Amino acid sequence: MQTITADTIAGAMTYQEYKDLADRLFAQGKTTGENQSQAYIDYTRIAIQRMRKWDKIAKVSERMVEKVKKLPPQIWLIITEAWCGDAGQNIPYIYKLAxxxxxxxxxxxxxxxxxxxxxxxxxxxxxxxxKLVALSPGLQREFFTWGPKPQYLIEKQKAFKNNPDGKSFQEYIEEVHFWYAKDKNQTLEKEMEACFENAFGI
Structure with a gap:
């Protein structure tokens, strides 16, 4: 907790700045982070496409809108990288919520x-x-954290690592992204709602 300072927040990006950075680097055949392999550049292209898609179509329920409006002032700090598939799927909804x-x-x-x-x-x-870290404006308190993906997918990943059962990594990834497309952020919304309830009783 003490690692997050006012300088951290001051130097952090807005969502638009993050998207612009991803676009700019991808146009140069690069991505964020230490791994500059072609695979990670390809992941970046896919993550950018998914962010654009969810920016357009992500929906927040009326029930959740009312809950968000009741939240006290706070900072939502998101730790991410442009190549991250789960970031491309989840950050647009989190931003839309805020x-x-x-x-x-x-x-x-x-x-x-x-x-x-x-x-x-x-x-x-x-x-x-x-990873989303919700902080009080003065950074004295960490209200809650969420991430890196809905709990269902965390369990699915753990099961795949323990026993792939003949499934390739690519097949596993395709299943994950099919789940995201079908779920339409509904599970993420429920988990965020649970965060609000636990942290603020809202």
Whole structure:
């Protein structure tokens, strides 16, 4: 928690700046982070496409809009990288959610440039992204965290790693993204609602 400072927030990107960075790097045949392989550049292209799609079609339920409007002022700091498939699927909805409350400030930082912050917010010991950290405006309190993906997919990933059962990694990834397309952020919405309930009783 002490790793996140006022300088962290001041130097963080807006969602638009993050998207612009991803677009700019991809146009140069690059991506964010240390891994500049062709595979990661391809992942970046797909993540950019998914962000554009969800920016257009992601829907927030009326029930959730009312809950978000009741939230106290806070900063939503998202740890991410442009190549991250789960980031492409989840960040657009999180940002759309925050837009309903002018007292929520969304900022994004890159994982590989902020490993001290990442290492304070591991998932099952791994530097999994995206990770959302909700903070009080003065950074004295961490209200809640979410990420790197809906719990169903965390369990699915764990099961695949333990026993692929003849399935290739590519087949597994395709199943994950098919699930995202079918789920339409509904599970993410429920999990965010649970975060609000636990942190604020809302």
């Amino acid at each position: 837009e309903f409350n002018p007292n929520i400030q969304v900022r994004l930082i890159l994982r590989d440039e902020n490993l001290d912050i990442m290492d304070a917010h591991l998932t099952n010991g791994a530097r999994s992204i995206p």
